[in-house]
Amino acid sequence: MESIKIYNAKTIKDHMATREGETKFGEKICFIEDLEELEKHPAEYVIFGIPEDIGIRANHGKPGAARTWQHLLASLLNIQVNEYTNAENLILLGEIDCRDLMDKAAYLGEEDPHYYAKLGDLVKKLDLAVTNLVEEIVGAGKIPIIIGGGHNNAFGNIKGSSRAIERPINILNIDAHTDLRSIAHRHSGNGFSCARHEGSLGKYAMFGIHQNYTPQYIFDEIKASEITRYQLFDDLMLLDEEKRFSSFNEMLSFVNRSEFGLEIDCDSIAGFPSSAQTPSGFSLNEVRNYVMRAKTTNCRYLHLCEAVAPAGEEGQTGKALTYLITDFMSNTTVL
Numbered sequence: 623m624e625s626i627k628i629y630n631a632k633t634i635k636d637h638m639a640t641r642e643g644e645t646k647f648g649e650k651i652c653f654i655e656d657l658e659e660l661e662k663h664p665a666e667y668v669i670f671g672i673p674e675d676i677g678i679r680a681n682h683g684k685p686g687a688a689r690t691w692q693h694l695l696a697s698l699l700n701i702q703v704n705e706y707t708n709a710e711n712l713i714l715l716g717e718i719d720c721r722d723l724m725d726k727a728a729y730l731g732e733e734d735p736h737y738y739a740k741l742g743d744l745v746k747k748l749d750l751a752v753t754n755l756v757e758e759i760v761g762a763g764k765i766p767i768i769i770g771g772g773h774n775n776a777f778g779n780i781k782g783s784s785r786a787i788e789r790p791i792n793i794l795n796i797d798a799h800t801d802l803r804s805i806a807h808r809h810s811g812n813g814f815s816c817a818r819h820e821g822s823l824g825k826y827a828m829f830g831i832h833q834n835y836t837p838q839y840i841f842d843e844i845k846a847s848e849i850t851r852y853q854l855f856d857d858l859m860l861l862d863e864e865k866r867f868s869s870f871n872e873m874l875s876f877v878n879r880s881e882f883g884l885e886i887d888c889d890s891i892a893g894f895p896s897s898a899q900t901p902s903g904f905s906l907n908e909v910r911n912y913v914m915r916a917k918t919t920n921c922r923y924l925h926l927c928e929a930v931a932p933a934g935e936e937g938q939t940g941k942a943l944t945y946l947i948t949d950f951m952s953n954t955t956v957l
Contacts (some may be wrong), residue, residue, distance in 0.1 A: 628654070629714055629715065629716040637695050637700070644702060646699065647703055647709045648700065649709075650710055652709075652710065652713045653714060660764055661763060663713060665710065666711050667711055667712045667767055667950075667951055668715050668767065669715065669767040669768075670716055670766065671692075671718070671768075672720065672775050673690075673717055674688050674723065674748060674770075675688045675772055675930075676720075676745055676772070677741075677809050678772040679741055680741035680808065680809035681772075683772070683810060684898070685930070686932075687897060687928055687930050688720070688771070691717060693929075693940040694769050694940050694947075695940075696940050697944045698944045706953075708951050720748065723748055727741055739807045745808035749774075749778045751778070753777075753781045755778075756779050757782035760783050761786040765921070765922060767926075769926055772810035772927060774810040775925065776795075777814075777816045780883065781817060781820065783923060787922070790824035792881065793825070793877065794874060795826070795887070797828060797830065798830065798835060798887065798889045799832070799887065800844070802843065825876060826851075827851050828850075829852075829912075830858060830890050831854060832903075833856045853870075870912055874918075880920060881920050882921060883922055883924075883925065884913070884923065884925070885927075886926050887928050888928045891903050892904065897930050898928070909946065917949075926946055
C-alpha cells in the first residue's frame with residue numbers, strides 16, 4: 623500500500639535511549655516488511671500513526687495533532703521490557719504517509735470562502751487510506767492501535783473494521799463530544815455520522831459527553847435511535863467512583879456482545895493538551911481504568927486521538943498515551 627510508510631529498527635533508532643543492564647520496549651517490539659506478513663505473525667497487536675490535523679482544522683479546531691505520533695514513539699519505545707509490558711506482542715507497523723495531504727492543506731488560505739470544504743476533500747482522501755489499512759489489519763486477525771491525528775479518522779477505523787468483519791461494528795466512544803454533526807463536509811466532528819450514513823456503524827455508545835457542547839438536534843437524534851446511547855459527564859461527576867464504573871460497565875455491555883471498537887478522544891480528559899482542551903472531565907487514571915475494563919474478547923481496535931502537546935509538554939503527552947496503550951495490551955483484568 624503506497625500510502626503506508628513501514629518502519630524497521632533503523633527507523634526508530636533516533637528515538638531510542640538504551641541503558642546497560644536494561645531492555646527497552648523498542649529493542650523487543652516487532653516489525654514486518656510487508657502487510658502480507660500480518661496474518662502469520664504471532665503478535666496480537668499492530669500500532670500505527672496518522673500524523674495529520676487536517677480534520678481538526680476543517681472542524682475549526684486547534685492544530686498540532688500531526689506531531690503526536692512522534693511524541694508517542696519517544697515515550698513508548700523507551701519504557702522497560704519486563705514481565706508486564708509484552709513488547710513481543712506488538713508490531714510497530716509505521717505511519718500513514720500524510721505529507722502530501724498536509725502540504726496541500728497548508729497551501730489553502732483561510733480567506734478562501736471554500737476553505738473548510740476544501741479541507742474536507744482532503745479528509746476524504748485520508749479516509750480511504752485509513753479504511754484500507756484498518757481493513758487489512760483487522761482482516762488479518764490483528765487488533766490495531768491507532769494513534770491520531772484527529773477524530774475524523776474514526777470514520778476510516780469504523781468502515782475498515784466493518785468491511786473486515788462483514789457487518790456493522792459497534793463503538794464505545796469516551797469523548798466530550800458526540801461527533802455526530804452534519805455531514806455537509808468531512809471533518810473531525812462528523813466521523814460517526816458519516817459512518818452511520820454509510821451503514822458501517824452498529825450500536826454507538828458515548829460515555830462522558832458534555833451537555834454544554836452538544837447541540838439539541840443531536841440529543842434529539844440520539845433519543846430517537848434504539849442503537850445509540852449516551853452518558854453525560856455532567857451526571858457522572860455527581861456519582862461516587864463505584865457508581866461511575868458501574869455506569870461505564872453498562873455502556874460497555876451495550877456494545878460488547880459483538881465486535882466493537884474503542885475510541886478515546888483526549889478532549890475527554892481534564893487538562894489534557896488537546897485540540898479542544900477542557901478544564902472539566904475525566905482524570906487520566908479513570909480513563910486508564912476504563913481501557914482495562916473495555917479490552918474484552920470482542921474489542922477489535924483502540925483509537926487515541928486529538929492530543930496536541932504544547933512546547934515543553936511533549937514528554938508528558940507521550941507518557942500519558944503510552945499508559946493507555948500498555949493498559950490496553952495488559953493481561954490485567956478489572957472486574
